[in-house]
Amino acid sequence: MKTTIRVLTAAAVAAVAFASVASAATLDDVKARGVLSCGVNTGLPGFSQANDQNQWVGLDVDMCRAVAAAVFGDASKVKYVPLTAKERFTALQSGEIDLLARNTTWTMTRDTQLGLNFAGVNYYDGQGFLVNKSLGVKSAMELNGASVCIQAGTTTELNLADYFRQHHMKYSPITFDTSDQTIAGFQSGRCDVLTSDRSQLYALRIKLADPSSAEVLPEVISKEPLGPVVRQGDDQWFNIAKWSLSAMINAEELGVTSANVDEMKSSTNPSVKRLLGVDGDFGKGMGIGNDWAYNIIKQVGNYSESFERNVGMSSPLKIERGLNALWNQGGILYAPPIR
Amino acid sequence: MTERDERRLASSKPAPWNDPKTRAVVFQALTVVVVGYVFYVIFQNTLYNMERRGISTGFGFLHNQAGFGVLMSLIPYNETDTYGRTFFVGLLNTLLVSGLGIVFATVVGFLVGVARLSSNWLIAKVAMVYIETLRNIPLLLQIFFWYYVVLQALPSARQSMSLGKSLFLNIRGLYLPAPVLNDGAGYIIFTAVVAVIAAVIIAIWANRHQEKTGNRIKVLWLNLSLVVVAPTLVYFIMGRPVSLDYPTLQGFNFQGGMRMIPELMALLWALSFYTAAFIAEIVRSGILAVGHGQTEAARSLGLRSGQTLRLIIIPQALRVIVPPLTSQYLNLAKNSSLATAIGYPDLVSVFMGTTLNQTGQAVEIVGMTMAVYLTISLSISGFMNWYNKRVALVER
Numbered sequence: 001m002k003t004t005i006r007v008l009t010a011a012a013v014a015a016v017a018f019a020s021v022a023s024a025a026t027l028d029d030v031k032a033r034g035v036l037s038c039g040v041n042t043g044l045p046g047f048s049q050a051n052d053q054n055q056w057v058g059l060d061v062d063m064c065r066a067v068a069a070a071v072f073g074d075a076s077k078v079k080y081v082p083l084t085a086k087e088r089f090t091a092l093q094s095g096e097i098d099l100l101a102r103n104t105t106w107t108m109t110r111d112t113q114l115g116l117n118f119a120g121v122n123y124y125d126g127q128g129f130l131v132n133k134s135l136g137v138k139s140a141m142e143l144n145g146a147s148v149c150i151q152a153g154t155t156t157e158l159n160l161a162d163y164f165r166q167h168h169m170k171y172s173p174i175t176f177d178t179s180d181q182t183i184a185g186f187q188s189g190r191c192d193v194l195t196s197d198r199s200q201l202y203a204l205r206i207k208l209a210d211p212s213s214a215e216v217l218p219e220v221i222s223k224e225p226l227g228p229v230v231r232q233g234d235d236q237w238f239n240i241a242k243w244s245l246s247a248m249i250n251a252e253e254l255g256v257t258s259a260n261v262d263e264m265k266s267s268t269n270p271s272v273k274r275l276l277g278v279d280g281d282f283g284k285g286m287g288i289g290n291d292w293a294y295n296i297i298k299q300v301g302n303y304s305e306s307f308e309r310n311v312g313m314s315s316p317l318k319i320e321r322g323l324n325a326l327w328n329q330g331g332i333l334y335a336p337p338i339r
Numbered sequence: 340m341t342e343r344d345e346r347r348l349a350s351s352k353p354a355p356w357n358d359p360k361t362r363a364v365v366f367q368a369l370t371v372v373v374v375g376y377v378f379y380v381i382f383q384n385t386l387y388n389m390e391r392r393g394i395s396t397g398f399g400f401l402h403n404q405a406g407f408g409v410l411m412s413l414i415p416y417n418e419t420d421t422y423g424r425t426f427f428v429g430l431l432n433t434l435l436v437s438g439l440g441i442v443f444a445t446v447v448g449f450l451v452g453v454a455r456l457s458s459n460w461l462i463a464k465v466a467m468v469y470i471e472t473l474r475n476i477p478l479l480l481q482i483f484f485w486y487y488v489v490l491q492a493l494p495s496a497r498q499s500m501s502l503g504k505s506l507f508l509n510i511r512g513l514y515l516p517a518p519v520l521n522d523g524a525g526y527i528i529f530t531a532v533v534a535v536i537a538a539v540i541i542a543i544w545a546n547r548h549q550e551k552t553g554n555r556i557k558v559l560w561l562n563l564s565l566v567v568v569a570p571t572l573v574y575f576i577m578g579r580p581v582s583l584d585y586p587t588l589q590g591f592n593f594q595g596g597m598r599m600i601p602e603l604m605a606l607l608w609a610l611s612f613y614t615a616a617f618i619a620e621i622v623r624s625g626i627l628a629v630g631h632g633q634t635e636a637a638r639s640l641g642l643r644s645g646q647t648l649r650l651i652i653i654p655q656a657l658r659v660i661v662p663p664l665t666s667q668y669l670n671l672a673k674n675s676s677l678a679t680a681i682g683y684p685d686l687v688s689v690f691m692g693t694t695l696n697q698t699g700q701a702v703e704i705v706g707m708t709m710a711v712y713l714t715i716s717l718s719i720s721g722f723m724n725w726y727n728k729r730v731a732l733v734e735r
Contacts, residue, residue: 090701109698113698144590153695162406173407173408174410176681181680
């Protein structure tokens, strides 16, 4: 009898537990929890890495902070969940995280079949190859027969196969779980080449004992638009993520920085007024405060500030803006207007 | 007690709600219904939630092109094959490492277990140190040790260690010459198979003969020469149709020959040596479980100590050894999933890793993977139970 009661109770608990997973309003959940749960890379310099004060920093981390600033008015209210490439989508689908900001390539399969929505692009990237200078290889076309270290569960694996097949070359893939294991495999000589998004190659190269011993080959073999991801089916939350990113890009275009955002509040430019919540009710449509973009810019900065601080010239990575410059400055970064 | 009383007692069945038998049946049926309902609810809820979130379901993805490469496969595989095939690639790699691991672990485990009881102080202590060390270090660390410490200390492809012009060892693996079968090689394989079958028949016949008459006919040398000489003869008669494909350094790596990748070596060693430590303890306890009187009796019959161990002790010890040994085999097969930590392309790494990520079909793929490990485990356990019945004490 006791057993039966126990089983019945368990059944009731299970039924309730599984039924409650279905709730959709992420914003309410996040507000109730008081902290944004954000999935980031386990450790990729420039994008998401814990620094020596044990704080997460990076371009992707700034995306988490921007959304937290928009929702709570406080960019520090983020719980970072380090995820490998293999774990990331399941973590988002199952509701373990609210936002995935982990150098994730926007592809059609992921957008249409995994129940995910890409909220924009915060870094335009392409796949490349890192080789040891001692091999004397100058082009990816000389890589026939090479052993290649890759990280499991990435678009990289597919692009690599396509590229080698297209050029009638052979390779043997050695697939690791994390980027740290991948670079360890490369460093030990287990593979000749490491392939990944070029931003990652620069980031991993500075992890080598002697970064100057390796070089990135000139070929870019794919398009890799990286951006923040949310679950499908919650438009309000999707909007918050999308417009948090857009606000940072628009702020750069309008010349609003974390330093001048307070004086810009009295600007006469109507676009700036709308961005900073002086005019209009733009936060209301998303269920958050009208000062949402002000908080992002004040606490996180505009896109350019974030870029320069984390991956640009004032960081160890020294990546040029390139494609990631604004549309009116030779790049393709283009955010829809706030109006 | 009168006859009437007895009849009254027999007929005085309690009311159904007080009958323990009825109650047991009812409650068990109720439990089955409730558990079944819980699983039904979980299943329906999962499907509903997945559909609502736009996650596609079903096994159709298995027919799609995989598009990624795999380091090692026992069946032909390339990037244009399907996800269904990646499943088999991973499955076979898992079976390979588990199968080899079970064989090595058993051999090493038995040797160490017997050595642990050796009367030679040094041998016994070495075996003890081996057991206590390996048994108490987490397996994952041992895998990392073999892969990152031992194997990665090997030289690069261009400075590889070599034995003659045929055997090379470097960080990319162990390269061996591969046999190439030319015309007529089929006859050699055929002869070898026939010779082995014949040897087995002869051995069985010799055993029967001994059981009937008590005379032992020595067939070991006859059998060995049969198995070795016959195929060799055919090899020369057919004009030596087997040639060797030697590995040669071309470009980045060695081409040709056979290769054993370091990921497989590291995983195999770690799994075998780790499990062998447990098996050694099981063997030791099994041997100790056989009464000392058995040894004394065997000695008094004039058997030597090797014979005592082989003919008297081990067969009886097996009755104690086999059931816990089964658990160790199961552990080894399941632990092989740690392969993913060092990039050995086993089922978890290839199918539940890359394939899951490219397709996003988490529920289906995890389900399939779980079913595979369940099947492997149940097969091992079924086989070992059958074997256990054979070696179990038959009481007459």
